[in-house]
Amino acid sequence: MPVILEKKYENNISLAVWQITESHDELQAMLPSEILTDAELASISHPQKQIEFFCSRLVIKHLANSLDIKYLGIKKDENGKPYLAGSKWQMSITHTSNYVAAVMHHSEALGVDMEKPSEKLKRIAHKFLSETERTEAESDIEKLCIYWSAKEALYKLYGKRKVIFNENLYVFPFLKKQVKISGKIKINDINEEYIIYIEKIDGYILVVAGK
Ligand SMILES: CC(C)(COP(=O)(O)OP(=O)(O)OC[C@H]1O[C@@H](n2cnc3c(N)ncnc32)[C@H](O)[C@@H]1OP(=O)(O)O)[C@@H](O)C(=O)NCCC(=O)NCCS
Known part of the structure; x- marks a missing residue:
């Protein structure tokens, strides 16, 4: 799963774009079970949706590593807006059939x-x-x-x-x-x-x- 673009904009937003090349099982094996819970996995039935789900978590994990932030998984608020567990960092995710992209900022809300x-x-x-x-x-x-x-x-x-x-x-x-x-x-x-x-x-x- 190569990162094809990684950059930091002048307002400190970090972006990473990942091209999806791995199989479903390869991706699943890359996510530790304490990050990808059985309940999360069971909530997504379609295999392609599971692939997008794995990749978006992996791209955020990649960004968190680059920014030296401990990655403890992603949770959702009552509107479905994702946030990083145990962190004040803000994030957003998008997926297509071939790519996933994520952005992070240390304090300001953002979207991708x-x-x-x-x-x-x-x-x-x-x-x-x-x-x-x-x-x-x-x-x-x-x-x-x-x-x-x-x-x-x-x-x-x-x-x-x-x-x-x-x-x-x-x-x-x-x-x-x-x-x-x-x-x-x-x-x-x-x-x-x-x-x-x-x-x-x-x-x-x-x-x-x-x-
Ligand atoms: C939620 C929505 C923005 C997702 O966009 P999408 O193009 O379908 O899908 P994307 O892959 O770009 O984004 C999906 C991600 O959006 C994020 N998301 C979902 N609800 C969100 C919310 N309320 N706030 C912020 N992010 C949200 C999730 O992280 C999701 O990824 P995940 O399920 O892997 O965690 C979209 O479905 C939606 O509801 N749009 C608003 C309603 C609308 O479209 N109105 C039409 C006006 S004409």
């Missing part, structure tokens, strides 16, 4: 998402983009994918349910060649801007959102 541009995004654009954003996106599937992934990453950063993507999450206008853009979460008493980093990997768009 990885998607492939697809025609489907044109059909659902009205559900996740405001009028202004739709005009900006110009039905370009790469731009639409950046908008979608940026909003998924902002959603993961916020971590709570009841977010209306085309009202509560905003991505400021950008050019496709930009590697750093910005966005906003406006919900209840929160009105905060965030930095959004963009990576292009093997036809995928990977987006990292943080302070």
Whole structure:
């Protein structure tokens, strides 16, 4: 399972992207039983989902090792937002069929998402983009994918349910060649801007959102 990209952004967010090459059993053997409990394993029935689950735990374990943090496993809060057991470090995970990516920061909430541009995004654009954003996106599937992934990453950063993507999450206008853009979460008493980093990997768009 080679790490194909590992980097630290200027705001101290660490990113690792892992390419999935191992079999289900090889991956399972890499996770000690005190980290991967029988109950966790039993909660995921589909073998492909188990592979994604193993890989995301392994990529976080890898990042934790690089950052010299003790890795005691991942737990979920009542909204499904993952957090590192016994640590104040913040984290986020995304998986695709071929890759998993994880980000960590010592204190600020953050989000990561990885998607492939697809025609489907044109059909659902009205559900996740405001009028202004739709005009900006110009039905370009790469731009639409950046908008979608940026909003998924902002959603993961916020971590709570009841977010209306085309009202509560905003991505400021950008050019496709930009590697750093910005966005906003406006919900209840929160009105905060965030930095959004963009990576292009093997036809995928990977987006990292943080302070
Ligand atoms: C939860 C959600 C963000 C996951 O995104 P996804 O593209 O399906 O899957 P990804 O692989 O990118 O991310 C999965 C990871 O998200 C994380 N996640 C789940 N719920 C989360 C939450 N509330 N906050 C932060 N992260 C969360 C988990 O760590 C999960 O990985 P794990 O199960 O291995 O721990 C997505 O399913 C979702 O609910 N989105 C919001 C609702 C929505 O899409 N609305 C549509 C508006 S048009």
